[in-house]
Amino acid sequence: MLPTWIRHHLAALRALLLFTVLLGVVYPLAVFAVGRVPGLAAKADGSVVTVEGRVVGSSSLGQSFTDADGKPLRQYFQSRPSNAGDGYDPTASSAGNLGPESVVDSTEAPSLLTQVCARSKAVGELEGVSGARPFCTPGGVGAVLAVFGDRAKDGTVPRPTRVVSVNEQEGVAKAPFAATYRGVRVELARVGEDYAKGLVVPIKGDAPARPAVPADAVTASGSGLDPHISPEYAALQIKRVAQARRVAPAQVAALVRNNRTGRALGFMGEPAVNVLTLNIALDRRFPVNGAD
Incomplete structure (x- = not known):
């Protein structure tokens, strides 16, 4: 009869071999096989989107539609803000890690409130609507007093x-x-x-409780990689995009509806619009000089 310590080591070796086969060979092969099922292969490969044989992005990852100076391209729908690296960097997925109590700017970085106010002002100017929102100054910073x-x-x-x-x-x-x-x-x-030492007092002001610029236009997603915007933010951009492409707003609105997704399984999440697929559809239907 084998000594107890040898039996323990043999049992451990058998367990190691078993789980190596199950988790190191069988499971990866099973996952790979499922990923090759028709209808799932594209998602398993990263939901890559190609135009004329050239990869232009992924329908599962957001991206910016700006010029070399970072200014929004008027002929394209704009994505929501991103805190992933320099923006939509899939190797640096992250959030801003600032909460609702971040209202006072520091010497290192603006507060979350000021970021929201600045973005709202910029989007309002781009879309020709009021960028005013509660607790923001007209200049686009947090309306906060130290008393x-x-x-x-x-x-x-x-x-x-x-x-x-x-x-x-x-x-x-x-x-x-x-x-x-x-x-x-x-x-x-x-x-x-x-x-x-002063008492921090945010001032609500007289801006409407429901601003013209929606929340997803001024806040980043948790991952910083969200490819979608809300239907409300998409609707806000229709007029500008239509003017840049010299088409009727109703024609652009129709493409927005075609690229709108509903709630997952009918009840989870909110309806959304995929910015990349929408902009590709725009270039196909209403191309403009310089559109890429």
């Missing part, structure tokens, strides 16, 4: 002694978004000054 003074028991400052617009700097902004706050003149922020 100084003795604090009450509830944490408020009923009688401010100093008020600073922390996201608007001297030399950059001409004047603060609000002239006064509770009777105290609002100052522009000065480079190098520390306003951490």
Whole structure:
């Protein structure tokens, strides 16, 4: 009879060989075989999209439609923002890792609120609509005050002694978004000054609760690689794209509808529009000089 330690080692060796065959050979081959099933092969190969034999992208990965300077190409529908590398880098998939409490800009980077405000302003200017949204200044930064003074028991400052617009700097902004706050003149922020002791007060302003620029136009997806935009954001871009291609907006709207997807399994997620396939359809149906 074999010693106990040898039996244990043999049992471990048999388990190693078994799972090596199952997980190292059988399972990969089974997955590969499933990926070759008609209807699944294209997805397994990365959902690659080709135009005239040339690979132009993947229907599962977003990409930017901008010129060499990063400016939006007016003849194309624009994707949502991306925090993956320099934008839609599949090797650097990531989110911005900023939450709803990120409202005060730092010397290293703008806050999430300022990023949203700046994007909303830019999209509004591009599409010819108001980019105003709650808690944003007209200049496109977070409308946030640092309020100084003795604090009450509830944490408020009923009688401010100093008020600073922390996201608007001297030399950059001409004047603060609000002239006064509770009777105290609002100052522009000065480079190098520390306003951490002030009470942070975001100001909602009079922008509509439902802005003209939809949320997905100003926020990135969790992966930074989302190839879709909302039907609302697509609808906002129809007029501009139609003008750039010199066609009727109704013709562009029809292509948007053709590239719209519903909820997964009929109930998961939201309807969306694939930007890459839509822009390819535009180039095929309504080509313009320089469209690529």
